[in-house]
Amino acid sequence: MNIIHVDVASSARSATHRAYLALRKMIVTGTLKPGEKLKIDGLRKRLDTGASPIREALSLLTSDNLVERIDQRGFRTAEISKANFEEILLLRCQLEDLALRESIVNATDEWEELIVLAHHRMNRAKGKDPDLFEDLHKAFHMALLESAASPILLKFCSQLYDLNIRYRYLAGSALDYQRRDVGDEHTGILNAAVARDADTASERLLNHYRMTGAFLSGLLGNGTLA
């Protein structure tokens, strides 16, 4: 193949990895709708790659609970439901509580600087580049848990984060007009974490989650979504 690919540093790697990132974003942001059939050939053309990378990427997404595999009948995006959302919310609260407390136990100055930086970068992108903001928002939340030094737990939290944010995207504009000042909440969490106050930090973090959680759960209940 003589075609010169424009390999942007971050999106390079292998075709499988690119497909994985692209598909995950499409599912999380709702470009691919819940329960939608994922035809290999269609995606192949859409992402301009072969069938093998697509299949492998879908396999990986299956383990992230974003895609369901039906034996001999291909793949489809995960369904959504109120029960599923509430499970995710509850698990997130429980696991992030564990992780955050452990993280604060192991806190170091380096970690402190890490979360301050992550927080600043997130705020800088606020209102400018929504796409970038979302990435940095996740980065901030993960950074809070970083020094828990538990790769598996962090992976679980990362997965749950993606599952949760998918619902937020699905709610879309419905969520906008209830935008309380999320910025304040973030700052509050950050300050408590920097102060090594695990109880306060955890309480604020969980409130932060439950706030939007309750609202979304309401939408799912009254049939606005799904």
Added chain:
Amino acid sequence: MNIIHVDVASSARSATHRAYLALRKMIVTGTLKPGEKLKIDGLRKRLDTGASPIREALSLLTSDNLVERIDQRGFRTAEISKANFEEILLLRCQLEDLALRESIVNATDEWEELIVLAHHRMNRAKGKDPDLFEDLHKAFHMALLESAASPILLKFCSQLYDLNIRYRYLAGSALDYQRRDVGDEHTGILNAAVARDADTASERLLNHYRMTGAFLSGLLGNGTLA
């Protein structure tokens, strides 16, 4: 999600699924050693199938933390370490505690019958068919958590179970001579669960894990393993 469950009966389905089960068993039981390079071609011949099913199975195992993927350099089985083992043990205790308590909250007569049955089947296989016993042992532990009605949490627990049992296999005969009466422990957990006594059940379950855990951790520390 089909793949995760312990399907004692069905060995067929797709080539990918067969490869997944076979490879997982090989890694968990130590046939494939920690850190070992997993050459596609070698496995292809060994399992008598094509390269695509192998690759897909390895992708799935990557998400189970049993296989590591190195970009453009193939796959290898996950490394082992004392830190990794202790992380698994701790997470297991935390997550299964959550799941078991929730399971007991939701307890029904059907669930009660389910765990009694799982316990009986496990004991029946004891000392006869070690391979079958292991499957039923996992089935028993998962059945305890079953009525938590939290598929994601159960999946996490299932993964952690496999990661943990891998260390047990690696310890192998070294573990045999410290065999306290595990049967009694199982019965104790079962009874507390049937009695809907969450505190006792959880305490016994966690002790059950920590018992072998401490021993294994010792082995990893003094260099007998790895």
Added chain:
DNA sequence: CCCATGTGGAAAATCGATATTTCTTGCGGA
């Protein structure tokens, strides 16, 4: 009229081959 059975078409799963990348080894120069 309803259910069972057969048939055509579409999609998935898998295979075989190619292209790309990485690893190894041996040679030459310092």
Added chain:
DNA sequence: TCCGCAAGAAATATCGATTTTCCACATGGG
């Protein structure tokens, strides 16, 4: 002797094509 480079060998990642499986619909029997 040691380091670096380069060519060959090996393994991976990917593609295109084949085989297998499933689904929808029609057709005929009950």
